[in-house]
Amino acid sequence: MSETQIVEVPLGERSYDIIIGAQALAGAGGEISRRMPGIRCAVVTDETVASFHLETLIHSLDAAGIEAHPLVLKPGEKTKDFDNLMTVVDHVLSCRLERGDAVLALGGGVIGDLAGFAAGIVRRGMRFIQVPTSLLAQVDSSVGGKTGINSRHGKNLVGVFHQPDLVLADTAVLDTLSDREFRAGYAEVAKYGLIDKPEFFAWLERNWRQMFSGGPERVQAIAVSCRAKASVVAADEREGGVRALLNLGHTFGHALEAATEFDSRRLVHGEGVAIGMVLAHRFSAWLNLASYDDADRVERHLKDVGLPTRLSDIEGGLPATDILLEHIAQDKKVKRGKLTFILTRGIGQSFIADDVPGEEVHRFLEETRSS
Amino acid sequence: MSETQIVEVPLGERSYDIIIGAQALAGAGGEISRRMPGIRCAVVTDETVASFHLETLIHSLDAAGIEAHPLVLKPGEKTKDFDNLMTVVDHVLSCRLERGDAVLALGGGVIGDLAGFAAGIVRRGMRFIQVPTSLLAQVDSSVGGKTGINSRHGKNLVGVFHQPDLVLADTAVLDTLSDREFRAGYAEVAKYGLIDKPEFFAWLERNWRQMFSGGPERVQAIAVSCRAKASVVAADEREGGVRALLNLGHTFGHALEAATEFDSRRLVHGEGVAIGMVLAHRFSAWLNLASYDDADRVERHLKDVGLPTRLSDIEGGLPATDILLEHIAQDKKVKRGKLTFILTRGIGQSFIADDVPGEEVHRFLEETRSS
Incomplete structure (x- = not known):
């Protein structure tokens, strides 16, 4: 029913697609397994987002036969710190994921930045899939490959450039945002x-x-x-x-x-x-x-x-x-x-x-x- | 007196030189200030190496007018962990170094891998200078840009590729190594x-x-x-x-x-x-x-x-x-x-x-x- 658009981010061998539409979350498993057959995923999210969308995502991955290992963190900017980075890294390694497997970020900018940083440093770089759930994350952090955490000296002072392999921007999940959060994302638009x-x-x-x-x-x-x-x-x-x-x-x-x-x-x-x-x-x-x-x-x-x-x-x-x-x-x-x-x-x-x-x-x- | 050789590592815009000779440590300041005018450095080393070589290096940097901020860590493989990574990152940020400034690693593979990782993630990538003091580090880790730390799941499982901007391999400092350590490096030769x-x-x-x-x-x-x-x-x-x-x-x-x-x-x-x-x-x-x-x-x-x-x-x-x-x-x-x-x-x-x-x-x- 609803229109879907695909935006290619042209970065040579690091090029990737952003799929934008109202069914992107429910269709995640099919899309990922078609593009990256045999892949396994660590799914990083926060409690708030998990309560709305984790089940839909896991169901979709399951149906496509994709092994998924969820990790649910506390919501909020404070999560972007060294301790949580260690937690994500350790989770990915505990699941014995390899370089060709992926870290999947389900959430807003905080989760995307943190999970992307982990994907960039485990085994010196694993695959990274983003499912941004805020307008800000869909129009900003889903493009550009900036990842990172905060330090006591300032925000985003520690991180890497690590491009995602695929971004699934579900426009319907934005209906779960507060008006204030939606408007804030709109400023970047x-x-x-x-x-x-x-x-x-x-x-x-x-x-x-x-x-x-x-x-x-x-x-x-x-x-x-x-x-x-x-x-x-x-x-x-x-x-x-x-x-x-x-x-x-x-x-x-x-x-x-x-x-x-x-x-x-x-x-x-x-x-x-x-x-x-x-x-x-x-x-x-x-x-x-x-x-x-x-x-x-x-x-x-x-x-x-x-x-x-x-x-x-x-x-x-x-x-x-x-x-x-x-x-x-x-x-x-x-x-x-x-x-x-x-x-x-x-x-x-x-x-x-x-x-x-x-x-x-x-x-x-x-x-x-x-x- | 002693011959010096320069090896170029050809990596396009990430190309860099390795300067090999018996005066590389004492000449560090001159070489760095000539190639990167105005640069400031965080110098990362360990107690053992510091006792032999830190004074020579700092003296050389001082003489060339290069601001240097030393950080001396415990020697040994255990230093390659998340805690020490945080310590180095925090040190670099505390010194208010910018992207164009450098992390300088004075030491063997452990210090090089750890400091290089920090250089790769502070401000999403700062300059990195290596002064390898073991034969192994001179012939192995000084080339290739692999950096990283260990995890409880295995060695070198977390890190980034981050190429140095310059490597100064002083062949005379190798005389301070034990026979066993020199021989071990020789295996890679x-x-x-x-x-x-x-x-x-x-x-x-x-x-x-x-x-x-x-x-x-x-x-x-x-x-x-x-x-x-x-x-x-x-x-x-x-x-x-x-x-x-x-x-x-x-x-x-x-x-x-x-x-x-x-x-x-x-x-x-x-x-x-x-x-x-x-x-x-x-x-x-x-x-x-x-x-x-x-x-x-x-x-x-x-x-x-x-x-x-x-x-x-x-x-x-x-x-x-x-x-x-x-x-x-x-x-x-x-x-x-x-x-x-x-x-x-x-x-x-x-x-x-x-x-x-x-x-x-x-x-x-x-x-x-x-x-």
Whole structure:
């Protein structure tokens, strides 16, 4: 009934497909056994996702004759640590899986990043299958091969690049997300329009309601997003150049996440990105690179959707601008002391600015906060 | 005075040089700052190596203006575990090193594997410099990019491929090794002759004494070994094919190490490889693939050098052949149940045999043990 789209991520011998549709979870076993006959899987998930979807997945794998070994972890960002990495690695080795077998991640970004990291280091690299269950994971972490865990020094500071062999993005499972979680993922969808696809951003302005309610527009928006990220990643797999464009809104966003101590009650990643994207457009206008009209248009759309767009939307207040700037400078995308920002000349016209002076950012933030 | 040789490991954009000579340690700072201006280093080493060489290295780095942050770990195989990996990772992040900075490994295989793994995962891959201080590390782990740690399920089961940016092999530091440790490394040198360089094996038969005493023959033998491994690795970086040839003697050798519970008082890696190489030649002769004369010649040379060559040379006895076979089958080089062995048609004529029946190995070992 429902349309299915396949997006190929073109990375030479590491190329893989993303299958996007409302039946991807139930069809997982058939799809995997057809593509990787004889494979066995360690299935890594968390308690929340397991309660909704683990049975469906295991049933599908069973029916296809695929040996599956589930491991259910605690939900939440804290799971992305060294202890849980060890737990996953030990589980995979205990099941005596070989290099040709797979670690399958059933969950959002946390589970995907953790399980992908384990897949990247057990036997120096096993197969990796992703079944992302959040919108954010479907349009962001399912493309690009970044895996990792957090350290006391910061988020995602430890990890590897390890491409999946297959991604199954079930668009129907997104109905189990809270509105807030769905919206947060949507910020990344809008980001692809803002980076270099003005016509996609305009399409989203017209179609976001249908996308939220789950029609074919949802499949379409996710497919466009994955294709957009895939083309950037294909051009720069190891993040030496253009891949930085994907950080549009993220330098400000990460700083806000850090400033709110990664407390998801106050701010989740996608919300930080939403505010960050509006700030990036306003900062670009402030630097006379873009028009304030475009910044207003970005803000209006994200606000319509229900996302926060201003610093003042964050409950509980923010630390002083000096502290915010310190968080910006600590972001790992800093190159030898210079501040790197993704700026824009207008909607869909973003670019990498390598040497933004810290004082300018400081002045801009001060003015924004007092206005 | 002493000759220096440079071996290039040709891996496209991951190519790097191995500098081999008696002044490599003292010249480290100059060499590194010339090639990677502005770099900072975390120096990972162990207590034993630190007592001999850390001061020389730090002095050299200091003199070249390179910021260096030493971390001294306990010596021994047990250091290759998750806890020490975390310690190294945390040290590197605490020093606020960036992607363009380096982890420098000063030590043998354990330190190289551990520090290389940390370099491969901090910020998803930092620069890595190796200063191998054992003969084994100079001719084996300095080429190929294999890094990793042990797990309770086996050795080297967790790790990544991460190529170094530079290797400084100081041939004079090898004078601080015990005779036994030097000999153990020598087994891997002889291996390169046995794989596909009969003329190098003959050269070693004539020149091994000079190589042991440290003349230009030492630089030459190490350079030939590195070049030999480099050409195999260049043809098969991720170990899908010909790279398996480097396991000549290792399938038997690993099984013997496991059977002696990795107790280095009874058997060290290179000694297991020496016995394993003789067994591989005898097994090939037993299968009518090669002559017993060649097996005798291999044994004679390794024995001259002072290496063990027979199962009966291992003190304390070995478990039953069934158990040995189980260790062989558990080796991670097993492909979906079949036994993979490196066999030979004679000296310098080794090849990969993909489906050696377990019963043949069992019969051969039984006969060998009772003869």
